[in-house]
Amino acid sequence: MHAIPDSLCYLNGEYGALRDTKVSVLDRGFLFGDGIYEVLPVYNRRIFRFDEHMARLSRGLGKVRIPNPLEPAQWLATARRLIEAQAADDQLLYLQVTRGVAPREHAMPADVEPTVFMMVNPMKAPTPDQRRQGVACVTARDFRWERGDLKSISLLGNVLARQMSADHGATETILFRDGFLTEASGSNVWIASEGALLGPPKSEHLLEGIRYDLLRELCEEVGIAYNLRPISEAEVLAADEVMLSATSKELLPVTRIDGELVGHGALRGKPGPVYGRLYEAYQKAKLAQSI
Secondary structure (H helix, E strand, C coil): CCCCCCCEEEECCEEEEHHHCCCCCCEHHHHHCCEEEEEEEEECCEEECHHHHHHHHHHHHHHCCCCCCCCHHHHHHHHHHHHHHCCCCCEEEEEEEECCECCCCCCCCCCCCCEEEEEEEECCCCCHHHHHHCEEEEEEECCCCCCCCCCECCCHHHHHHHHHHHCCCCCEEEEEECCEEEEECCCEEEEEECCEEEECCCCCCCCCCHHHHHHHHHHHHHCCCEEECCCEHHHHHCCCEEEEEECCCEEEEEEEECCEECCCHHHCCCCCHHHHHHHHHHHHHHHHCEC
């Protein structure tokens, strides 16, 4: 049995110990997975790209017709109180909004107050060995639903996909739909080809990670070409470099896919130069873009 920490959390206007905080069994998040969430990285007790996360939260809530219950300043004030109460300096801030509590019925109920939950946890960053050596991934058909653009708390498809890689001792499961790259179970996926960074185009099949615009900005800063276009499974497997991006991973090199080494020549199976330049720029951005 996993022990629940007694760290401070927030639920519907009240602060309390995480292990003691409860929601109604009729909450639509519990019954239907009817809600939207965000995970924000916190470095040295400062939140990275807060405005971008708030914008994506508002977009997601709007798409599923849940009113945003707090203004950005209220989200920030609540987050800062939780961050201050956590012992670790580097944290992951989790926030979730569900449609609220109502009798169980599929149709969206009217006049229901959203349920708002927030907590922080110590950040589990990739290890130095993972950064130096890269990580392994497996591939699978993207069997999830069609609305990957929603950061929905309905994550069973992602859970099943992630377990496929866990069962093989790998870090992620890279997903393909109709032969083309979408994303991984909990990360966006990028390839480097002839010195350029390539990613799949934004669509309803994948989540627009906060790092989409961040990596575009970093590429402009360091002089790396950046392009979003359909990427076939064959292109991924033949790429010079493959990378994952996510809140906790930042940017992480993939050096083995389905047991085969990534890349070519002397750099085969090793993190490549595009990753190295972008990771260095990412560290500078963390200092400049955190509040």
